[in-house]
Amino acid sequence: MSDDNKPEEIMFAQALNMAMNKAMADDPKVILLGEDIADKQGGGVFKVTAGLSAQYGTERVRSTPISEQAIVGAAVGSALVGYKPVAEIMLMNFITVAMDQLVNHAAKLRFMSGGQTSVPLTIRTTTGAGTGLGGQHSDMLEAWLAHVPGLKVVAASNPADAYGLLYSSIMDDNPVVFIENTPGYFVKGPAPAPDHTVPLGKASVPREGTDISLITYGSGVSRCHAAAEKLAADGVSAEIVDLRTIAPWDEETVFTSVAKTKAAVVVHEAVKSFGTGAEISSRIHEELFSDLKAAVGRVGSGYAPVPFSPTIEKAWMFNDDDVVREAKKILG
């Protein structure tokens, strides 16, 4: 925070950069790998790693070839012997070429070795529709990763959380996939204090309410805030739960909220069917069935690849009005 009364604001991309900077300063074992991430190559296509190679050298901040399997493999191998690599997979769709390294190796080596080794790597990747990049550059694939035992999955909804969560992810002794939101890189929010921390596995409740719980994460949080405003105008008091860690997620905070409101909608940008919302909805039913006013609702994007044309993309994509509609449906 700056000295005057208005809190200083920073962008998401800056917060991420600060988190990596702090991690690299705190621990010489933190290294960065990724395409074009060093300053000579521009400090990352979205400039998230700008300045870090200048500060820590290109031994620790390495621009790589276009070889996602080799990138994640290098992270796995160095993590096995004490490094804390942060590998950038430029866009989330590109993890499709590195799923073997992530799923069969990063997530499993601790277990298969009987706990002799661990894989404390972090994969940073960005995605999200609304940028006009079309079908192969916008997918939200967190449901795949959440289904893989041994992987943690994290998504932040504001710069301060991004700072705290990315730092925690890097320092965590498990493999973590940290999902960023491309259109959100330039969104501002209050700056975190340098020692600000956010633990993995703990959800937050950025808005309290009494009538219905909106459970979400990442790009869903701003949609839920917008929806909550609209609902408030209609006399409905919505509480927002921001999961922050998608897997393993904070059941306690979610159940506490829904036990109070007795109604819930799970909201995410990913395609609705077989998305993470299904697991959260199921668990709420399993724990709180008889308390619920109605079945838990879900909001997600449509059953289609991300469309290019803005009209179709908009119709396909989840938005705050979908949340309002679903909440009202539930509340009858």
Place this chain on the structure above:
Amino acid sequence: MSDDNKPEEIMFAQALNMAMNKAMADDPKVILLGEDIADKQGGGVFKVTAGLSAQYGTERVRSTPISEQAIVGAAVGSALVGYKPVAEIMLMNFITVAMDQLVNHAAKLRFMSGGQTSVPLTIRTTTGAGTGLGGQHSDMLEAWLAHVPGLKVVAASNPADAYGLLYSSIMDDNPVVFIENTPGYFVKGPAPAPDHTVPLGKASVPREGTDISLITYGSGVSRCHAAAEKLAADGVSAEIVDLRTIAPWDEETVFTSVAKTKAAVVVHEAVKSFGTGAEISSRIHEELFSDLKAAVGRVGSGYAPVPFSPTIEKAWMFNDDDVVREAKKILG
């Protein structure tokens, strides 16, 4: 069926072989690709394609290098121009190296081309725990695929269905992933008539009951039959719904069953959390909430990679007793 009264029985592997044989005989555009699938290489590591290269030639039945991206890519490309390739990915874990071809291309090209092209390929792959192959050869990853718009996902629970469903998958104009069960290859069941068909998207009800619906597919079906027997002994009448097509799944048959029994357990071998059971459970709640006696239950395997040692594998893996326990919990 043979002439005497006892129906002829065949193994799963045989049924699959017969389905491919029929498809190749019916349509010269059907071709097979995969590692070691031609007879010179043994007709497939599980002999599922045995004899087909002898019958149709090695132009149409091609053993490939160990190159899963190239295998699926060859299937995508040939499918774009009228072929109906059936590509074998030897074990399901190996799709992790070919997810880009499957997800970013096979599933999306119809949409991204505005319907100008289609990708009528079939990926056959096998998996399943219980074979002592450990962490990298047994995963059930159908939830990933079901979450991808544009992909169909199919799993059969008996040889006759396998025959009908694989034939339908090959002839379907959409990309289909057909999941086989390794320990089930040598399980026998009644032989299908040569003209036996099973449409995609239609579930079956192999056992009728009135008290609870067990909704499952693939290797879950035999577990549910065993559980239903045990439940029957305790006076509980369980109905079994075999989805057969996991995505898009037959909501109508499921909802009809649960509307009758007013209770349900979704059962699958895959890791429970964020598995396909979550989607099915959520949809049942969304449609039938006020009819239900209790929350829909779920049975799946534990949150861990597939363990090697038989004791841990057994403790980790779903089984019929888990289904019985979950059903009884629901029925109070």
Place this chain on the structure above:
Amino acid sequence: MANTDMADKDVLTDIFTRADLIMQSDIKFRQMIGAGQLQIVYYPVRGQEVVSAAMMAAVNQDDYLVTIYRGLHDQLAKGIPSKDLWAEFAGKVTGTCKGKGGPMHITHPETGVMVTTGIVGSGLPIANGLALASQLEKDGKVTVCCFGDGATNIGAFHEALNMAQIWKLPVIFLCQNNLYGEHTAMAESTSSETIKQRGEGLGVRSVRVNGNDASEMYAAAKEAVEFARAGSGPTLIEAMTFRYHGHLLGDTSHYIPEAEMEQAKKDDPMPILRQQLLDLQISEADIAAIEKKNADIIEEASQFALDSDYPPGEEYRIDVLDVEIAA
């Protein structure tokens, strides 16, 4: 590099006609985006016109093409009508793909353009599949697969070349080596001196040419096409070229040394090719007529793109599967 004779007049005129359409289209796209008339992510092709113009002049319209996000030059050279292409770039319902694919995902089967992909390297395995179909079909078609130098560092490149070679598939892997992958110089990401060397390591017939020289590029293309049609298998063509306007529009090329950029601009293939036509006694008037015709095509196409409608939102439920998805 090969020492080739000059291609004949008609061929060079054909190549120039295609290349000029590409160059003018690229300029127009950059203008319109700069002016805010179009809001799209655009991968400029200025500098690489001759590579694809010469390549596509050596194949037939029904031969197949697989290309990448930086694909405008390949798509135009292969013959996609400008109106359809412009409308798709603009996301309009009149576009090749009804606005669903966009610039990174152009398909146009009538001109053989089967796939445009945004995933580096992933086109190569698919190109094999098209070539496999042709081999089985005995239809005599070849498949041209375009990609960049950076793409040769990804696994799919390796797998595809191996498979194409053992099966002797009629496919031409055209590596348009512009010396940069995004902001990374080839020398900093690529272990071998040349891409040709990689093809040779895989036992694939491989050549390296000045892709900016129309005659040399055309000769290499022609030879590769004949080799493929004869059933002799794939060729890897490493075509040396350059891109003048960065990875995507807005990129300042800060990572390209000034001297390198200056030299590259001196070697601009377009004025060189134009001069070659003049040297072959093609009149300035004839050349100007070609340029005018291209300008008219672009004028009409860009206007058509602007005037066309966006697709209706509900269109997203169509073409996901072979049946419409319920709302």
Place this chain on the structure above:
Amino acid sequence: MANTDMADKDVLTDIFTRADLIMQSDIKFRQMIGAGQLQIVYYPVRGQEVVSAAMMAAVNQDDYLVTIYRGLHDQLAKGIPSKDLWAEFAGKVTGTCKGKGGPMHITHPETGVMVTTGIVGSGLPIANGLALASQLEKDGKVTVCCFGDGATNIGAFHEALNMAQIWKLPVIFLCQNNLYGEHTAMAESTSSETIKQRGEGLGVRSVRVNGNDASEMYAAAKEAVEFARAGSGPTLIEAMTFRYHGHLLGDTSHYIPEAEMEQAKKDDPMPILRQQLLDLQISEADIAAIEKKNADIIEEASQFALDSDYPPGEEYRIDVLDVEIAA
């Protein structure tokens, strides 16, 4: 192939000691499985003993190893105590990985065995990561990465060699070329004549040796290790060898022409190496003592494996994450 001088007495004795332990272990595993005492999927290593014995004799215990499902020879040669290894193969709680990994997933950091993988080709990118750590740490370690000929057709091979070369990583890619990948002959799946050629295509220092000749293999290994430790970068060693008992136990090798198998058996590296010791005036009694000692180790280890307990079922909730998973 290289023309190397015979390695000295001590080195050859060391290699023989390791190789004989491997050979006898392989025989014993096949016996016990055949007799129903063990129920596991087993990938025989008979025939490939000398490749890994000579390789591991050239590195230190704290150098890293990444290997594959067919890894018993590499793991023993690297020094994993037989008891721990046998117990893991048998799925017992006393095994290297508490029975969680099994034969395809052996890890044993004390002897540098960091990863054993069942996914073809996937070890190479991970080996780079270990070597990267050593490079940053300046700990002077090298990483040896073992894989087969078939693995050179998968993308990860290509990506890993490229990255290792541009970063000059201290890694040795040891391709144990037994001429078959499962049931497919190398010539039917591999576009290049040799694997060495592929390394050269990628600009990587590459050698091809008779891996069944202890001296030749050891010299190549030693050279690669020195090259890596000097910071000069990776080496690809293509070590020619053969496997006599199929891809996995039960495989009849029907796909191997009889004459080829016969010749390969004549070239069996084990009797050749034993004769070399005798030629170097190592007495029959000394050799027999080595063999006896190995036999005793194996006897004890196999009995230990049989006698040990299986892990408790609930063990599956431990080591998934750094905290125990709730029941």
